[in-house]
Amino acid sequence: MNIKRFFGKNSREALSLVRKELGEDAVILSNRAINGGNEIMAFKEEDMHSMMQNDAGDAAVANMPASSNLKQESQASSYNSNEPTTLLSLIHSNRAKLAAINENKPEASAAKMSHEATINHAEKHDSQKELTQAVNGHHLTGKQSASQESNLKMTEMLSEMRDMRSVIESQLTTISWGNIQQRDPSKSSILNTLLSAGFSAALSRQLAEKMPENLSTENATAWIKSILTLNLNTIENDAEVLDQGGIFALIGPTGVGKTTTTAKLAARYVMKHGTENLGIITTDAYRIGGHEQLRIYGKILGVMVHAVKDEADLKIALNELKNKHTILIDTVGVSQRDRMVAEQIAMLSNTNMPIKKLLCLNATNTGETLIDVITAYKGKGLDGCIITKLDEAATIGNALDVIIREKIKLYYVANGQRVPEDIHLANKQYLVQHALKLSSTSNRAFQYLNEELPFIMGNTVNTTNAAQLAGISYA
Secondary structure, three states, rough: OOOOOEEEOOHHHHHHHHHHHOOOOOEEEEEEEEOOEEEEEEOHHHHHHHEEEEEHHHHHHOOOOOHHHHHHHHHHHHHHOOOOOHHHHHHHHHHHHHHHHOOOOOOOOOHHHHHHOOOHHHHHHHHHHHHHHHHHOOOOOHHHHHHHHHHHHHHHHHHHHHHHHHHHHHHHHHHHHHHHHHOOOHHHHHHHHHHHOOOHHHHHHHHHHHOOOOOOHHHHHHHHHHHHHOOOOEOOOHOOOOOOOEEEEOOOOOOOHHHHHHHHHHHHHHHHHHHOOOOEEEOOOOOOOOOHHHHHHHHHHHOOOOOOHHHHHHHHHHHHHHOOEEEEOOOOOOOOOOOOOHHHHHHHOOOOOEEEEEEEEEEOOOOOHHHHHHHHHHOOOEEEEEEEEEHHOOOOHHHOOOOHOOOOEEEEEOOOOOOOEEEEEEEHHHHHHHHHOOOOOOOOOHHOOOHHHHHHHHHHOOOOHHHHOOOOOOE
């Protein structure tokens, strides 16, 4: 395979040299910026096609008689004549050849064919057994070894072609985004803003691609805010918690602020409905002084705090508080990777009472960590979430991103340690505005240059969380 290097002042000039030298069907292996210009590695498509035909032909001849080989080549030729010669068509062609190699066997006499039909099931079993022996190091016959080697060679070739296709798609995306930057600068600006705000590359790319063409930067920002607001699900007012009542369990990892948030919610309830119909339970019997902190809050509010250690204690406490309008449960905090998470979810689910589980998410965590937390705690389902430590987070796009993609209802946001002042209903318009309002000095080191964006998009897997991204609404 004759791979050539082309260098131009920019990608367009380099691509022009490729077309001139190798034609429109050239296969591009790489496209990168070096030494103040663009370098492209490419070769003729005919070279790759010829190489694959030769390799496939050698493998086929080793396992097929001349008549079958000619027939198979004819079928492959007919297939290729109906489809343009592209990387995808080559993959299909080689798959067809591989299938034919497995299906075509040397012709036998009529008596032998009849005999094989009679014992077909037994032969399949023997063939399977022989293959198992080969894996364990036993010798196969020469014919079986050649067939296995041929199949392995074909499989490796298909794998290499898939990898090559992925590289080419990445490079084409890079070139495409470079063109988009020149044609529609507002998309580039919006993409940079979303990435700098902490939104994932996959979601940022999809939003930028779905954005209408040729909007001004102001209108583009307004459109992005409207889409994010549309897809952020929040409660309308306190009625869903404080007025309707019920049993609410606050769950989440260590240090996320569950105990303080429980005290804030209890104080909001007491301010609106008094202390008579409020119950507080803590399962935090592991952390030194864990339940004592909540007891102090309870004493200040005038509400008794019930401490439980296991599922039996929890059932007893819930039975004692069954006449209460609202019950708040503060759970013990453990790492999302601890086996106690599953035990905790099971304890809440086995009480035979409708307990709503609210997951506390730390706004300072990365998106990857938040996804890890949600995956561990969602168990039999989450009823909602609360964002904590909002005042400590430089960016909150990561938290909004996972909440939007996981389609979790956001109840409250907490932004400090004061009880009950530092907890608020989730205002989606404010949160989106806050997420996209970046300080140019504080996060300058984490912002992307315009020339870096095409390469970021080229290496972004657009199918990441495809099912979740497909559910995002644009109207």
